[in-house]
Amino acid sequence: MATVGVRDGVPGQRHRREKAEEPDARIGASRAFGWMLVVTGAAGVLAGWVITLDKFLLLEDPNFTPGCSLNPVVSCGSVMKSEQAAVFGFPNPMLGLVTYGMVVAIGAGLLAGARYRPWFWLGLNAGTLFGVGFCTWLMYQSLYEINALCLWCCLAWTATAVMFWYVTSLNVRTGVLPAPAGVRGFCEEFTFALPVLHLGVIGMLILTRWWDFWTS
Numbered sequence: 001m002a003t004v005g006v007r008d009g010v011p012g013q014r015h016r017r018e019k020a021e022e023p024d025a026r027i028g029a030s031r032a033f034g035w036m037l038v039v040t041g042a043a044g045v046l047a048g049w050v051i052t053l054d055k056f057l058l059l060e061d062p063n064f065t066p067g068c069s070l071n072p073v074v075s076c077g078s079v080m081k082s083e084q085a086a087v088f089g090f091p092n093p094m095l096g097l098v099t100y101g102m103v104v105a106i107g108a109g110l111l112a113g114a115r116y117r118p119w120f121w122l123g124l125n126a127g128t129l130f131g132v133g134f135c136t137w138l139m140y141q142s143l144y145e146i147n148a149l150c151l152w153c154c155l156a157w158t159a160t161a162v163m164f165w166y167v168t169s170l171n172v173r174t175g176v177l178p179a180p181a182g183v184r185g186f187c188e189e190f191t192f193a194l195p196v197l198h199l200g201v202i203g204m205l206i207l208t209r210w211w212d213f214w215t216s
Contacts, residue, residue: 037107
């Protein structure tokens with residue numbers, strides 16, 4: 001499976017890698033990478049939008065049941081009513097609406113031929129690192145404290161994991177993040193394995209957490 005790669009942004013010429021060491025270096029990415037950001041960012045916006053609307057309805061009517069509350073385990077309403085759903089003092093999905101929207105804008109810029117400086121890519125990497133860390137904390141809270149899953153939250157976790165690993169891989173391959181040659185080579189050929197492994201671990205945790213429920 002081909003990795004989402006880097007391009008030089010000049011039509012008709014062979015793709016080349018920018019050297020991040022150069023002070024004025026600007027780094028672009030392939031159209032596939034741009035689409036990856038647009039799609040994952042849009043998925044996050046969709047999840048945040050639906051959860052936010054349901055949260056408003058829940059505030060208006062405490063007896064409201066979100067459409068994704070399917071059973072005792074897959075219960076979006078239980079997650080929305082928890083303290084963890086507003087850890088910063090406002091509903092978490094409102095943060096997602098802003099941050100995932102920014103990712104969509106960055107991806108659209110890449111599709112239009114934009115090229116960004118190394119500090120910009122580091123900033124994007126830091127943002128996705130925060131996102132994947134926050135999603136990991138929320139996942140732990142859902143599985144072991146709230147004892148319920150929100151399907152829209154799972155969509156956001158998936159989107160965040162994919163964008164984090166592909167952005168990190170791009171930065172490693174372009175030299176924005178220093179790494180040994182073996183790591184760069186792995187990212188060139190097997191970037192897809194990183195989000196697959198990440199999501200596989202999440203899937204196994206969900207499966208084992210409610211094994212009796214899934215198999216009953």
